[in-house]
Amino acid sequence: MLAAYAARFDADDPISALEVGERPEPVAADGWVTVDVKATALNHHDLWSLKGVGLAEKNLPMILGCDAAGIDPDGNEVVVHAVISDPSWKGDETLDPKRSLLSEVHQGTLAQKIAVPAANVVPKPAGLSFEEAACLPTAWLTAYRMLFTQSPLKPGDTVLVQGAGGGVASSLITLARAAGLRVWATSRDEGKRAKAVEIGAHEAFESGARLPERVDAVMETVGQATWSHSLKSLKQGGTVVISGATSGQAPKSAELNRIFFLQLRVQGSTMGTRAELAELVQFMANAGIRPHIDSTYALADAREGFTKLNAGDVFGKIVFTV
Missing domain, CATH: 3.90.180.10 (Medium-chain alcohol dehydrogenases, catalytic domain)
Known part of the structure; x- marks a missing residue:
């Protein structure tokens, strides 16, 4: 074959x-x-x-x-x-x-x-x-678990999605918007920022840009290049969920002082379960997501x-x- x-x-x-x-x-x-x-x-x-x-x-x-x-x-x-x-x-x-x-x-x-x-x-x-x-089985399932299993987000909260062009990131944007979250995204590329808004982001910013306000959670798949910005973008007690590090896994600083002083949560996430895949399929059908x-x-x-x-x-x- x-x-x-x-x-x-x-x-x-x-x-x-x-x-x-x-x-x-x-x-x-x-x-x-x-x-x-x-x-x-x-x-x-x-x-x-x-x-x-x-x-x-x-x-x-x-x-x-x-x-x-x-x-x-x-x-x-x-x-x-x-x-x-x-x-x-x-x-x-x-x-x-x-x-x-x-x-x-x-x-x-x-x-x-x-x-x-x-x-x-x-x-x-x-x-x-x-x-x-x-x-669905990798990118969309990973996004589903990050949002709905590994983060404390609820409708009305604000979530930042780093690196808007990737498969997981684009899935996060659409799923989060369908779940009633305020969705912000970042990208180095102007065209990808426009596309992020087209598929569900309320606003899109250049990578590393200062945000209008701090967010409840950050969805992180980029890693090294965006790690500092992710931590600086969180409210006190906020959560960063990380499922990948496409730019590398060694940021200049782990910024541990920021994590403990602001009581931030760092949550790892990998793929998803069979049950979550079935839930994702049903969620997408109910919401009309493609x-x-x-x-x-x-x-x-x-x-x-x-x-x-x-x-x-x-x-x-x-x-x-x-």
């Missing part, structure tokens, strides 16, 4: 480590099912894998991808949940020490077929295309999508059709 996979690692030129070609079809183990993939989406996780971050060399070659929508063996249209927990684990699977994401231990979704535990498929909402549904797709490519042209993501010129999700 056709797949996009990591054949080796290259920290300096990750695209050179990408191969698009034939791989063996998956064989479903007991309790697992094979899904015929109709669409799959790209994440920064896939670029990190090509650099050798989070993926062991012993597991190469590895089909990349965490997101997929397709058809299960019974003919149902489904969305695939990417967190694979230990079979004995009970409760929140993101807290399982043995958990992994698809494309770390088990082959990923950038392929014509994917094998996953039967519990890792949820019904695809009828109102979304396969391409739109494929955007995912933001930057561009769509055939899986055979995966290299073009990876190149675009690596260049950073993206607003929303890059999707591959299968």
Whole structure:
């Protein structure tokens, strides 16, 4: 079957480590099912894998991808949940020490077929295309958990979303607006600031700009470049929820004095649970929300999508059709 996979690692030129070609079809183990993939989406996780971050060399070659929508063996249209927990684990699977994401231990979704535990498929909402549904399992689920599980936000509060162009950030903006929050966003790019307002932000500011007032919470996916601004933007007792660090993980200062003196909360967040994915799907259906797709490519042209993501010129999700 056709797949996009990591054949080796290259920290300096990750695209050179990408191969698009034939791989063996998956064989479903007991309790697992094979899904015929109709669409799959790209994440920064896939670029990190090509650099050798989070993926062991012993597991190469590895089909990349965490997101997929397709058809299960019974003919149902489904969305695939990417967190694979230990079979004995009970409760929140993101807290399982043995958990992994698809494309770390088990082959990923950038392929014509994917094998996953039967519990890792949820019904695809009828109102979304396969391409739109494929955007949900990583970026939109991460955003949903950040907003509604890991933060104390309530309707009427103000939230700042850093780095408006990314897949998680654009999802945060739309979900937060639909939930009745006042949404502010930042970006270095004027066009992305305009787009942020178009998809739900009440106001958008240049990165690092002084805000009209301090906010109740900051949604942080950029990391090093925006960390100081995130902390300075919070009210006393406010919360910063961090789910990524695309600009690096070593800010000039952790600003611990600011954190303890203002009693700020720093909350980590990773992906989401199967239950949260089902909740997200229902929330989007009720609110009439559709995912933001930057561009769509055939899986055979995966290299073009990876190149675009690596260049950073993206607003929303890059999707591959299968």
